[in-house]
Amino acid sequence: MSIFTTQEQEQIAHAITEAEKATSGEIRIAVEKYCKGDAYERATIYFHELGMDQTSQHNGVLIYLATEDHKFAIIGDRGINKLVPSDFWDTTKTAMRAHFMAGNLCEGVIAGIALAGEKLSTFFPNKNDDVNELPNDIYFIDQHKS
Numbered sequence: 001m002s003i004f005t006t007q008e009q010e011q012i013a014h015a016i017t018e019a020e021k022a023t024s025g026e027i028r029i030a031v032e033k034y035c036k037g038d039a040y041e042r043a044t045i046y047f048h049e050l051g052m053d054q055t056s057q058h059n060g061v062l063i064y065l066a067t068e069d070h071k072f073a074i075i076g077d078r079g080i081n082k083l084v085p086s087d088f089w090d091t092t093k094t095a096m097r098a099h100f101m102a103g104n105l106c107e108g109v110i111a112g113i114a115l116a117g118e119k120l121s122t123f124f125p126n127k128n129d130d131v132n133e134l135p136n137d138i139y140f141i142d143q144h145k146s
Helices: 006-021 039-049 088-101 105-123
Strands: 026-032 060-066 071-076
Touching (some): 006 105, 039 071
């Protein structure tokens, strides 16, 4: 059974779709049960595997979760990282962690999406010719391992 219900998966995908309406940036969620090592290092692997570093404006954001190990990380590509305040991802993680600590994993992910979307829309507003470069569904790492 997935960590998120079908309804929660739809809510998360909808949150990504809504956040991306205001930006040319791309947001993805990657989830696995266990994180071998550091969450940020693990997220970096999937950031590249999922093509997050291949967006036209280098403005992709990945939220990585290891549910059983209670670890998570947020990675922004170089286009967004050079524009947001140096503590931005930490403050986003703090907001998400508050939901996680209350047992609201889905709400925490949605909060992270909303905050990332707000910053992306500030620095990378949506253009009329914007193309959704990456899928909005959750990438379940455990389902893609061989």
